[in-house]
Amino acid sequence: VTIRPPAATGDRLADVDTPALIVDLDIFERNLKCMADNLAGKPLRLRPHSKSHKCPEIARRQVALGAVGVCCQKVSEAEIMVEGGIENVLVSNEIVGLPKLDRLADLNRRAWVGVCVDDAGNVDDLEAAAARADAVVPVLVEIDVGCLRCGVPPGEAAVELARQVAGKDHLRFAGLQAYQGRAQHIRGFQDREEAIDQATLLTRQTLDGLAKEGLTCDIVGGGGSGTYQFEAATGVYNELQPGSYIFMDADYGRNLAKNGELFREFEFSLHIYTTVMSRPMPDRAIVDAGLKAFSVDSGMPTVFDIEDASLDRASDEHGSITLRQSIEQPKVGDKIRLIPGHCDPTVNLYDWIVCIRNGVVEEVWPVSARGALL
């Protein structure tokens, strides 16, 4: 079954069928350029995370603006990115299980595809897969710099794992993965900065330990859309991995900037386009988008087109909007944009991204890695 696109090139925005994921191309391009400009001239590389968009077309645009390649979280995503013309992909994640390791090693025959490790047994499995494929796989040791997710502790444990990697015939020790995921949505600017200061300290200590062993790091990777400016300033990180900056979402929009105001360096370019399907009460509008059209893990989407209205409740296929101003608008059939609470898992619900410029559909991009779980 092929899921039909909700629009075709040349359609007016008002004619895009709903629910649909729409991108304002002018804003999207400003976000891409803003990041590229902010990092221009700095001694570091941008490697945007494709888990946010899962779309080779967007990855190609990021590379065209100077990105070294992209990050992925899954081998299947990496396969789709390589297939889509991206020649440098870091799987910024541990990959476990022989089928996936074999696919990862195979992919290295076609492109540069690195991977992270945090377990000695996994390193042995990865070496075996790389040997089977007659490939050499670049490997980053992931350290836990406060994310409390994967990763070995910074310092000696990381050095020991790096030594193991460096001793393998079909692996190449390529550096450290030091992503502080929990810092991304700390609201206060200084609190975010302090979290990255701490992560940087732990990363630097690990780099010192590696240097004593003669182990050098081509890549010291980390940073997300909420903190990248801090990692960029450290002189320690040399690759930044932000994903959400291209779209933004309501959750990132609640972060604070240095001046104490809301973080608006990047603008909201991504919307869920919905239709009002019911007006059962003067203060209630039901739209045709629910839990299968947006993720609610980071809060409900916000209502973009109506003042003083909130989407308070979502069921599988319905969103319930409480209206506080006009009771006349919107009417059944009106179309309303929402800003997703969390862009990454929301994009993953769609097969197509509808690109809008000046009120007209300019392109429709397939979300090729949508559902690429393996």
Added chain:
Amino acid sequence: VTIRPPAATGDRLADVDTPALIVDLDIFERNLKCMADNLAGKPLRLRPHSKSHKCPEIARRQVALGAVGVCCQKVSEAEIMVEGGIENVLVSNEIVGLPKLDRLADLNRRAWVGVCVDDAGNVDDLEAAAARADAVVPVLVEIDVGCLRCGVPPGEAAVELARQVAGKDHLRFAGLQAYQGRAQHIRGFQDREEAIDQATLLTRQTLDGLAKEGLTCDIVGGGGSGTYQFEAATGVYNELQPGSYIFMDADYGRNLAKNGELFREFEFSLHIYTTVMSRPMPDRAIVDAGLKAFSVDSGMPTVFDIEDASLDRASDEHGSITLRQSIEQPKVGDKIRLIPGHCDPTVNLYDWIVCIRNGVVEEVWPVSARGALL
């Protein structure tokens, strides 16, 4: 891009790649039979909701066990169900917008495909679409019996809308949609029963009003997996629309039965199969399933295979499990089953359902209506 299936017929469960959606076929078949048996001999029809499974193979099995057809929420789902051999489909939802109404009307040339309305303007649009298709579309008036979502108020407003429908050349007034969605997850048995008693009272009053106008209802539909036994006992509802009973989920599992114990009439047949990808701390295991592999709107998934463990935190591609018993198990590479918090939006994340019997993959079903949003 075709998303590869995580397993093939004949594979051992242990070799299913992860994350994957797996169904225990013995349990699944018991759930199907349990519902069929519970309703056997009663003067009502079962019309299971396909929004839970989005899978024509499952719909065909439900019909084979006596279901009259299925419910859908979207026209695109109805198209896929009709394509899959289901000849009787109720879109238990309002459909707004000309492209969708035209597709709905067209579909009525191939199968019985009903729809709900709660708005006079929408009835006019539906009539126009049915006229264009030279079809007669069966229409249910949705009344709000406590769901606080779509639907006209019970009583006179519903009678007036039914009268409008009945006056159209290409529409046929087919009954009432009276689903009490908010009652499904009320934990206490008596509280759930009282909510359905109230919904039934409002439905009966509306039926009385319709009868005075000579308007008869072929279908009086409602009921979900949490309340269907109450609607079945009313003598008012004649079609039941449960969906989740085939799978169950953690949220339904928190409902209480009449004896005050947990609702276990149906068993958990659906799991998310995951791999432990990291064991960074003695009390923490990270699995390779996160917000793109399960929905968290109704709470985190529960951990099926490890005692006294909980999945406490999920990011896009990671689930963090806190272990409280053994610190030895699980190891990196071990596979663990989770019970989803909410089955419907979780199933919608997968392209394939892997069917297991006696530890072996018996079939792999496509989730054909996955992502069918339009």
